[in-house]
Amino acid sequence: MDADIPYLLLTPGPLTTTQSVRDAMRDDFSTWDIDYNQRVMEIRKRLVQLAAGSPGYTAVLMQGSGTFAVEATIGSVIPPDGKLLVISNGAYGKRIGQIARCLKIALHELSYPETELPDLDQIREILACDGTITHVAMVHCETTTGMLNPAAEVGKIVAEAGKDYILDAMSSFGGIPLSMEAFHVDYLISSANKCIQGVPGFGFVIANQSKLELTAGFARSLSLDLFDQWNEMEHKGGKWRYTSPTHVVCAFLQALQELEAEGGVLRRHARYAENQSTLVSAMHKLGLRTLLPRELQSPIITSFYDPEFPAFSFNQFYDELKKRRYVIYPGKISQAETFRIGNIGNVFPADMQHLVEQIGQVLDTMAAASDQTVNN
Ligand SMILES: *Cc1c(COP(=O)(O)O)cnc(C)c1O
Secondary structure (H helix, E strand, C coil): CCCCCCCEECCCCCCCCCHHHHHCCCCCCCCCCHHHHHHHHHHHHHHHHHHCCCCCEEEEEEECCHHHHHHHHHHHHCCCCCEEEEEECCHHHHHHHHHHHHCCCEEEEEECCCCCCCCHHHHHHHHHHCCCCCEEEEECEECCCCEECCHHHHHHHHHHCCCEEEEECCCCCCCCCCCHHHHCCCEEEEECCCCCCCCCCEEEEEEEHHHHHHHCCCCCCCCCCHHHHHHHHHHCCCCCCCCCCHHHHHHHHHHHHHHHHHCHHHHHHHHHHHHHHHHHHHHHHCCCCECCCHHHECCCEEEEECCCCCCCCHHHHHHHHHHCCEECEECCCCCCCEEEEECCCCCCHHHHHHHHHHHHHHHHHHHHHHHHHHHC
């Protein structure tokens, strides 16, 4: 581990970044300056190349965290008389529904338990029965559990029904290969601080350009108007409306260059998958079980059941691991006591191995203390 960072973030983002990404934030830029705006244009070009193989796609960057980009999309691309079908099996899917309700957009929420995949036949049936639905939204990797949703299969159904498809690929884009054409995605949303390994400060949307161009005037918000932001960036050479996070943008371009240097999304995916399998097999040896079966699991973040001894406390576990320079994540599901470990960012299989050794030691100590309490 890097000697000058306090700890590794084994979370769903912000993540552990490289020193060179952090160094890219040293210089101050004016948002009016051509040097800066050219970087924005370079980022937009690279994002489109990562997401799609053919022309016809375009990228918009939006200030704020990932949720702001989701809200900008939901609030801007659905016409006033449109209706959204949200397919959800976790907190991030639910959040899309919350956004639609908040914006008073007509909504059909199709919810599944957090450990279940969406039912494709049911989706097909709803789209066949309700002709008023114009858009379908789903999360690709549901970060709540680590579940990988069938984004391509759902995309095929949505395209066959003639609807527009919005995919929250926040925690998968850059870390799991995907193609907007093959998945039939019209709007793909992600953010700077996930698998591209930048720092937090903006989100982005890669859009089917001809569809985006039809959405002028639909936005239910001024600052989160996706079309208007795109229009400005596209026609004014990379300018954002309103102040943009200049340092974060410079870090992000560096992160994109590092993704390319690593060998692109396929290589990064292979590293993440190896991180995840190293983590899970070492945890199994300690007797810790994953919430999801292997076939539903993404290579991004893994939920584990809490260890079964009476006095296990997540907070104490967290603090002990943090002292050993690993920051993990609490669980987010309602049906079971779990915690999560992310394996994305500038982290490697050896880090996973070392982490699990530390977990073994911490749990031994905690279990021994717990036995003492029980025996007294
Ligand atoms: C991280 C994440 C978001 C956005 O979260 P922010 O905290 O707003 O950055 C949205 N959806 C998914 C699936 C995520 O993993």
